[in-house]
């Protein structure tokens with residue numbers, strides 16, 4: 001039989017239709033809890049792929065590595081509809097083109113099916129390539145609360161040779177923030193003056209609220225002195241820097257999962273519910289633009305993420 005003409009998945013022992021024993025109540029409760037946990041884990045993974053926190057290829061490789069994992073037990077149609085821009089109609093056409101039955105789970109695909117699905121994913125979501133000839137001007141961007149400030153702070157502490165740019169902003173200082181160290185806190189008139197006198201390399205209104213900008217002078221001086229310069233800015237700023245300085249190295253910081261991102265934002269406790277919702281809407285748009293960057297770094301652990309960011313300037317183009 002051709003591989004795509006999959007038989008329905010085997011009925012597990014003891015399932016409806018088989019003459020096996022009825023499990024005791026305690027087993028059934030445990031089994032039902034396990035099933036709920038597995039469904040939740042799969043839903044969370046699908047959210048990560050649809051929010052582009054993880055690449056479809058990563059989920060697929062996890063499924064192949066462990067067919068009993070949440071990724072491995074995900075049905076292929078569920079996986080496909082979690083991918084950006086694939087609805088139910090497109091999903092069915094893809095399944096037919098790839099000759100994969102809708103009852104199949106990712107972890108249970110045969111060799112031919114794995115190969116065609118991998119080819120499909122690589123064509124639709126091409127692996128990222130860093131551009132050549134990149135400079136020591138490093139832009140670190142990423143969604144709200146992913147840990148850009150934390151990673152940048154770690155780099156500042158452990159790599160005094162790197163200049164961490166201090167931005168100007170019209171946002172009021174948070175408790176503990178120091179003028180000139182965390183930001184230059186300025187009013188709208190002063191921010192306008194900085195723009196008019198061409199003192200900002202880039203500037204943007206972030207989360208539709210306050211204005212932020214990167215002072216040009218200290219960066220030019222540090223680059224001329226041969227130092228690496230790190231800008232921790234938003235997506236609009238990253239695009240402006242790339243337009244002004246095409247050789248800049250662009251690094252996108254990712255959370256380990258969407259749920260973790262939300263937890264970090266809530267856990268930081270610096271924004272109310274309305275502002276958090278606003279920031280998460282921006283986060284979704286920013287995550288969708290990560291392919292514009294040279295590198296993607298997952299901030300699971302601050303020290304490792306910081307190391308990857310620092311090393312990005314040394315990584316040769318692929």
Ligand SMILES: Nc1ncnc2c1ncn2[C@@H]1O[C@H](COP(=O)(O)OP(=O)(O)OP(=O)(O)O)[C@@H](O)[C@H]1O
Nearest residue numbers: 143144145146147148149150264268299300301302
């Ligand atoms: N690797 C990590 N593991 C766990 N928590 C982290 C990690 N990195 C940062 N955090 C925490 O996540 C929260 C958000 O971090 P941070 O303020 O640095 O984010 P950000 O990307 O600069 O946010 P924003 O863009 O909104 O200013 C903080 O409470 C920080 O302590």
Ligand SMILES: Nc1nc2c(ncn2[C@@H]2O[C@H](COP(=O)(O)O)[C@@H](O)[C@H]2O)c(=O)[nH]1
Nearest residue numbers: 167203204206212213214232233234236237
């Ligand atoms: N375009 C720019 N974005 C900047 C700059 N400095 C910081 N930022 C970004 O703003 C948000 C919000 O920061 P917060 O301190 O209010 O939480 C965050 O994404 C920063 O990366 C800048 O100079 N230009």
